[in-house]
Amino acid sequence: MTDRLEPADEAALARLVGEAHAEGTPLLVCGNASKLGMLRPVQAARTLSARALSGIGLYSPAELILAAGAGTPLAEVAAAVAAKGQHIIAEPPDFSALLGGGAQTLGGAVAANLSGPRRVAWGAMRDHVMGVRAVNGIGETIHSGGRVLKNVTGLDLCKLLAGSHGTLAVLSEITLKVLPAPERRATLVLRGLAPERAVAALAAALGSPYAVSGAAHLPAAQAARVPALAWLGGAVTLARIEDFASSVAYRSGRLRADLAAFGAAEMLDDAASQVAWAAVRDALPLAAEAGAVWRVSVRPSAGPAVARAVAEAFDAAWFFDWGGGLVWVAGPATEAAHDAVCAAARAAGGTWMLLRAPEALRAAVAVIPPEAPALAAITRRVKAAFDPKGILNPGRMFAGI
């Protein structure tokens, strides 16, 4: 056996995992390895990539369903659905600028359950995973869910595997719900708001009847990094509306009037909106920062307190997505800075993820919040239920699991 395994089909995948199970050989499980810079480093003699399990097997636009091999490049999926006027609902981010990795696969995007700005209104990546096929740590092939939009038959292992970062099973095929892409997008931009005011404006926008599908705030320094926003000169608070053109025109006008108390809003057209939201999605305003990057998820109104706490603790760059509920933070790759981020997230009752840092730091700290003892015990038992010998991405999420 070589050190790099790239099974060409699901049967080969099952055989290879079965062999590794028999030998007790740990495997680094990945797609295109674009997210290896995230979370804890994995110590494994062999790498198992699902990238060869590639190709769209089913796409039925009228049924809003697409199934593809886990190794299919996400861009290929996005292009296929775009050709039929549809889109991937959760707007998954592309971290190649942030992490320096290659093009991500569908399996990687699902295994990491990473969602973009639309998450705040339309749900996470995992919400649209209708079915998976996968190979568990014993080498057994299992499926959960299916190719229909509503399915409550048995335990929902789709959601458990989405976001499990390849630690429970190796995804081989994924069935996604997709939706018609909007005909038009527009973005209202409020200028110069302080964080608290910005989050209040975004709460008003998200609490309006106008179906706002993106809600972000970038301080001046971060806005300056985004060409579509830099010309506005200062902090920007963004609210996106996506729908049929006539609806977008009507609703953005109404929203603008409703938000008048926060200042006169500028309007970004469709093209500028696409550029701006891609930047927010991919955390481009932080990509050029040296050091570590964290994602902190809190109740939206707590976003400003998190930003304040980290800015007091170190030289932090930050911005908000999800109406303030997702705080992107960049700062020095030190344990002290990490502790400050964790403390801020904890104080706000939320969670964190250390998304980018040198390997030494990622190996030394809790990259995601440790679980309470009773839950941690369940985590260990569920891990063992899929992967009794602990061969799949050992230690990727929690040390020793």
Place this chain on the structure above:
Amino acid sequence: MIAQPAPKRDVLARRDSIVAGLRALLPETGVIAEALRLKPYETDGLSAYRQVPLAVVLPETTEQVAAVMAFCHREGVRVVPRGAGTSLSGGALPMEDSVVVGLMRMNRILDIDYADRCAVVQAGVTNIGITQAVQGRGFFYAPDPSSQLACMIGGNVNMNSGGAHCLRYGVTANNLLGLKVVTVEGEVLEIGGAHMDAAGYDWLGLLTGSEGQLVVVTEVTVRILRGPEGARAMLAAFDSNEIAGACVDSIIASGIIPVALEFMDRPAIHACEAFAHAGYPLDAEAMLIIEVEGSVAEQDDLLEKISQICRKFDPISLKISQSAEESLAIWKGRKGAFGAVGRISPDYLCMDGTIPTSRLPEVLRRIGEMSMSYNLQVANIFHAGDGNLHPLIMFDANDPASFEKAEHFGADILRLCVEVGGCLTGEHGVGVEKRDLMGVQFSETELEQMRRVKSAFDPGWLLNPSKVFPLKADAA
């Protein structure tokens, strides 16, 4: 009839001491053990199955639930969690040796946060109760099962319930942020919170729809949404199921996702019209109810676009509601569908498979053939946008042979759903009803995988016994 395993004799023998132990943990009125007062808990929405439990407890706090769970765990007593008992799959059916933990007294709304668009409610709050608490500010809780006046959020979470509007707003799983739960050992766990997305494993996703197999839910943090400016319905009727199905495909392919897209076949139309006098076209073979949202102008625009699509399929009638009252009338028949069928036949089984929408005409044709060969009437109601099919099989409960036939007919329909690429249940859950059909959809390897997950939460298999998983391992 689906067989239930024998009760644990040793538990039955200790009944008095178990009841006394429970009484020590709860307020006076919180423990029910008298035969007459246990009767209301013997069944749920699948009323053909009945079994009086050993006792019922009605805790008022998470701490009381935890105390009961710890006690039952120590005593080796099985526990059946229960909300309103509206499950259509026998999910809340007790066993003779089990303690029912009823959550109905935990019915308080603990917090409403409009800025963060979430509410924290106890498990026994009704589905409609959440919307009622927030609608004064124009907000609502999106999943709207037809049973929403009665069913409780804890039950909704455990069944991952849907509703008529889940095409646009998703099912329960898509509208939750956090849970407070009690494990079988009596430990209290916080899952998620007011923030989005877990950092570790997605426990929230796994527990949703777990049918009381993994934990007891005591509190739920739900997303609340601002309602649209308005909504309006239209009705389109066609000459055949095929044509109506093709029209549904065409609407979705046009890029319009209505908030609701409901399909009724001829028997359903007739039953509902006789009941509700909603003005449904009795000469139609199939009918669609389509609802859109937005400002009046947006509604006009969307309804016109949809009408244009419908006209391409030669509808035999097309009616766009002009007012809220007319929309209500259009919905009245659909919402009363169960009651309407109940008038034709007091006893019916409500099935719940999902199919790929493209297979609808074929599936309805084959259900029609089965209806002939079983000699039982069936009316089909269908959440057309998402493929969730509800055949209502009418039978006579006074005739055991008729019930037996209805169960076989139902099982055949569900097998057909799986055969065409669908699943056994879209929203009502497996419960007792579909437990023994699980092998149609899952391999033994897959069932074992799910059983191991169940064991990770409930090593002694004390929680909601003999549901979901085919019996074999349950006895372990």
